[in-house]
Amino acid sequence: MIEARICIVGLGLMGGSLAQALRGQTLATIGVDAHAATRQQALADGTVDFATDDMATGVSTADLVILATPVHSILDALALLPQIRPAGCMVLDFGSTKQAINAAMSALPETFSAIGGHPMCGKETAGYQSADARLFEGQTFVLTRNERTTTAVEAQVLNLLDQLGAQPLFLEAAQHDELVAAVSHLPYLLAAMLMRQAASRNDEKVWQISASGFRDTSRLAGSDPRMMLDILLTNKTAVLAELATYRNTLDQLVALLHEGDEQALVTWLAEAQQGHVAYRRHKDSPTP
């Protein structure tokens, strides 16, 4: 049970899943969403107690405001909060990059206590209709402290993660952004490039001949472009660094293939397989 009135701003995949996971576990859940159909559905299925398209109304009586929109909108909301909620409250966000958001949280008046969050889970489909109350279960949830982080907001949010079944992982915002560039933003861009290249053939046979390997490698290309734009622009330095390293790896691979040195090539491929083994080992028995 969360002894708080919670206002969730954005009832998309993340906010909707959160609201569903907390059903009946809060003093009240208030949903803020621009789409009338989403508000109606969340009210109709009992996921929220109150729904509005006006953020000022939504946050007015909340103890904890959770911002679950794309990064750019989270930054807009943080800029607005001091005016629309002058008494202050607790704030958590679900943004995919953390440095810009943490700076904005640190700039909030001292009446606010705030902590950055990023649930390490998702789907390539967006929106309330894709929401899933068990989305966060067993998943890593990154928390990033800033100058407005208090023990009170930390305790409240850890209690919330406990309700969701998520595993908290405290990281510096810069460290988070660098790691997600490697394991989230780079994979997205590779998938997008792969999909553009296959689609540019304009040949149905390319789909016909494609199997599960292509399906999985290209899956992230289906992500929402606006959401991904926000992520890339607020994590540009780390993403460009990952792409530069990737380009070097690509050049190295092309040289190996041109030379046709079988031993060097098979070693290179085996190192990738060993990486996969190490990764699977971690996922099968995570470090505590």
Next chain:
Amino acid sequence: MIEARICIVGLGLMGGSLAQALRGQTLATIGVDAHAATRQQALADGTVDFATDDMATGVSTADLVILATPVHSILDALALLPQIRPAGCMVLDFGSTKQAINAAMSALPETFSAIGGHPMCGKETAGYQSADARLFEGQTFVLTRNERTTTAVEAQVLNLLDQLGAQPLFLEAAQHDELVAAVSHLPYLLAAMLMRQAASRNDEKVWQISASGFRDTSRLAGSDPRMMLDILLTNKTAVLAELATYRNTLDQLVALLHEGDEQALVTWLAEAQQGHVAYRRHKDSPTP
């Protein structure tokens, strides 16, 4: 029912799945495999009627020989067949690239009738223990004709695909190799590069923070390096062409990110998403 004695050379993922799918549907199934444990298991579970590590013995009484080993071993086997099976027989292979194999099939004596095959399915785990009798069900199975292809072998193999529930797709060998470079070999190399880059951080946090997007995009990195080496070396021209195009796309993306032109970037990302939509549309209702 297949009115033939079938010899399957290689009881790995592909050959093992084939043998299991055909259980009780042939006049006899003979398995050839170098591993004693695999032969014993396939005999014990009733998947094959006879098992040997000697290809000459295995093919001696077979009407149809199916070569289900890595490409290099298929080429070795095709070179050997005229000596060990002088009377000739029908031949099908399951190799991942088709031009070198089709040339070798065309060079067989006229006592042989042969057709190239490539089931467009798989797993990143190899071996008989990963075999699955339903692996081919509903999947595309490419067939490539060569100078030894007769109506008889074509009919026999189409009957076999019917038993497996696979969908035949006739392609020229060169066309096949170009298409799989785009939807199979390129995705594998992207996954391998991604995995090498993530693993090179030597930081358990990189695994801890990774979610389903990384899991799927990097999955193919777990593929067997020896098998992939064969594939890359027998499809070098097409693979290098795909990598060159990919490198251009990467340079284009890096330039867009550097410039930070939001409209151009979001258009670029949206085109990738549209490609994904077209792909999913095809897979959800395939062209007949």
